[in-house]
Amino acid sequence: MKLRYFAWLRAKTGIAAEQVALPDGVGDVEQLVRWLIARGPGYAEVFRERGAVRVAVNFDYVGFDHPVRDEDEVAFFPPVTGG
Amino acid sequence: MKLRYFAWLRAKTGIAAEQVALPDGVGDVEQLVRWLIARGPGYAEVFRERGAVRVAVNFDYVGFDHPVRDEDEVAFFPPVTGG
Amino acid sequence: MAVRVQTEDFDVGAAIDAMTRGATGIGSLASFVGLMRDHAGGAAVSAMTLEHYPGMTEKMLGDIEAEARRRWPLIDCLIVHRYGRLAPGDRIVLVLTAAAHREPALAACQFLIDWLKTKAPFWKQEETAAGARWVEARAEDDAAADRWRRD
Amino acid sequence: MAVRVQTEDFDVGAAIDAMTRGATGIGSLASFVGLMRDHAGGAAVSAMTLEHYPGMTEKMLGDIEAEARRRWPLIDCLIVHRYGRLAPGDRIVLVLTAAAHREPALAACQFLIDWLKTKAPFWKQEETAAGARWVEARAEDDAAADRWRRD
Numbered sequence: 093m094k095l096r097y098f099a100w101l102r103a104k105t106g107i108a109a110e111q112v113a114l115p116d117g118v119g120d121v122e123q124l125v126r127w128l129i130a131r132g133p134g135y136a137e138v139f140r141e142r143g144a145v146r147v148a149v150n151f152d153y154v155g156f157d158h159p160v161r162d163e164d165e166v167a168f169f170p171p172v173t174g175g
Numbered sequence: 176m177k178l179r180y181f182a183w184l185r186a187k188t189g190i191a192a193e194q195v196a197l198p199d200g201v202g203d204v205e206q207l208v209r210w211l212i213a214r215g216p217g218y219a220e221v222f223r224e225r226g227a228v229r230v231a232v233n234f235d236y237v238g239f240d241h242p243v244r245d246e247d248e249v250a251f252f253p254p255v256t257g258g
Numbered sequence: 259m260a261v262r263v264q265t266e267d268f269d270v271g272a273a274i275d276a277m278t279r280g281a282t283g284i285g286s287l288a289s290f291v292g293l294m295r296d297h298a299g300g301a302a303v304s305a306m307t308l309e310h311y312p313g314m315t316e317k318m319l320g321d322i323e324a325e326a327r328r329r330w331p332l333i334d335c336l337i338v339h340r341y342g343r344l345a346p347g348d349r350i351v352l353v354l355t356a357a358a359h360r361e362p363a364l365a366a367c368q369f370l371i372d373w374l375k376t377k378a379p380f381w382k383q384e385e386t387a388a389g390a391r392w393v394e395a396r397a398e399d400d401a402a403a404d405r406w407r408r409d
Numbered sequence: 410m411a412v413r414v415q416t417e418d419f420d421v422g423a424a425i426d427a428m429t430r431g432a433t434g435i436g437s438l439a440s441f442v443g444l445m446r447d448h449a450g451g452a453a454v455s456a457m458t459l460e461h462y463p464g465m466t467e468k469m470l471g472d473i474e475a476e477a478r479r480r481w482p483l484i485d486c487l488i489v490h491r492y493g494r495l496a497p498g499d500r501i502v503l504v505l506t507a508a509a510h511r512e513p514a515l516a517a518c519q520f521l522i523d524w525l526k527t528k529a530p531f532w533k534q535e536e537t538a539a540g541a542r543w544v545e546a547r548a549e550d551d552a553a554a555d556r557w558r559r560d
Binding site: 269270271272274275278279280281282283284285286287288289290291292293294295296297346347358360361363364367368371398402 | 420421422423425426429430431432433434435436437438439440441442443444445446447448497498509511512514515518519522549553
């Protein structure tokens with residue numbers, strides 16, 4: 093799966109995007125987030141305040157209970173500020 | 176006083192504007208309208224449906240109870256349709 | 259006060275550029291352009307003549323603009339209204355509002371066109387195959403204007 | 410669908426002319442232009458960088474436009490949003506709506522900018538004397554977008 097990070101989240105992870113194999117036991121966004129948090133302090137910091145993180149799977153907003161599959165693109169970003 | 180007529184009211188009076196001396200006994204719009212109605216059928220037709228006539232004295236909307244003086248400009252017109 | 263009543267066409271892009279040039283406190287600009295349609299009430303309209311009341315028109319538009327400035331923190335504001343004979347597709351009216359944020363710009367733009375529609379002394383006469391006819395005022399326009407009343 | 414995401418500036422007058430040319434059924438055209446202000450939160454801002462999520466941005470703007478067309482009888486509609494580095498006074502976003510009457514044009518324009526503000530994946534980073542900072546989302550923007558929710 094492809095993971096993407098935008099705005100200040102990217103500053104924490106240190107990368108804009110990465111390709112990962114769907115980890116064992118990860119079936120939804122919540123499980124993916126727990127797996128990411130365990131990967132390192134940068135990731136842990138991103139998800140310290142869940143309420144400040146938005147999630148999109150394949151270009152659509154989803155909740156933390158949304159399923160994820162190996163072929164998905166999953167993006168994490170802060171509330172948007174365009175316009 | 177100067178009297179002005181716009182849009183379809185002008186077609187009824189046959190004139191766009193006229194100068195008249197303040198008639199005896201005319202102190203407000205209502206009295207002026209009665210005086211105009213007595214002047215001829217074109218005027219009478221203008222005021223047949225009072226609700227369809229708007230009045231301005233010196234460029235401001237007024238009601239039929241508004242006073243009129245000899246130096247005033249009084250305009251009669253239908254509801255506006257600009258924009 | 260930026261109110262213009264004229265027979266000539268206006269350039270929306272130029273008006274926007276003139277309003278925003280050098281005015282870097284402006285974050286939001288809302289505009290409304292009214293154009294002449296080629297049909298009305300089910301009939302084709304070939305031309306339209308806009309009559310107005312010189313003197314009162316400028317006064318009413320100025321009053322309406324002043325009211326908008328009282329209600330919202332506008333940085334700038336422009337109303338341009340044409341009169342005379344127009345063809346389908348011709349621009350009739352322009353309302354332009356500028357503010358730091360979008361809420362006042364959008365609300366004032368809507369307010370200005372709503373009030374202008376029911377207060378500025380303009381009258382439209384349409385030319386159709388059946389002859390010339392005066393456009394009648396719409397009850398919806400009164401309702402739209404009444405939304406902004408403060409009694 | 411008329412949605413553009415680009416680094417280049419846009420010409421509002423040209424966009425309006427292109428939309429109305431030959432379209433004599435259009436009676437009303439509403440527009441909103443968002444511009445970069447030279448100050449925010451009490452601090453002078455010297456530049457701004459707009460980041461976005463390519464792919465999702467176009468999809469969200471298209472979804473928002475489709476929703477506006479479902480809700481109002483629009484004749485035409487355009488959204489242009491820039492990204493990249495901008496200076497104070499630069500145009501950021503354009504929303505343009507055209508309809509026979511003014512109510513749908515004005516309402517759809519307001520709806521589009523309200524939803525775009527809270528749904529299109531753009532993020533602003535401002536440059537001030539104290540360094541770069543990410544702009545925070547405003548609660549007012551969520552409230553403005555929520556007005557249009559239909560549950």
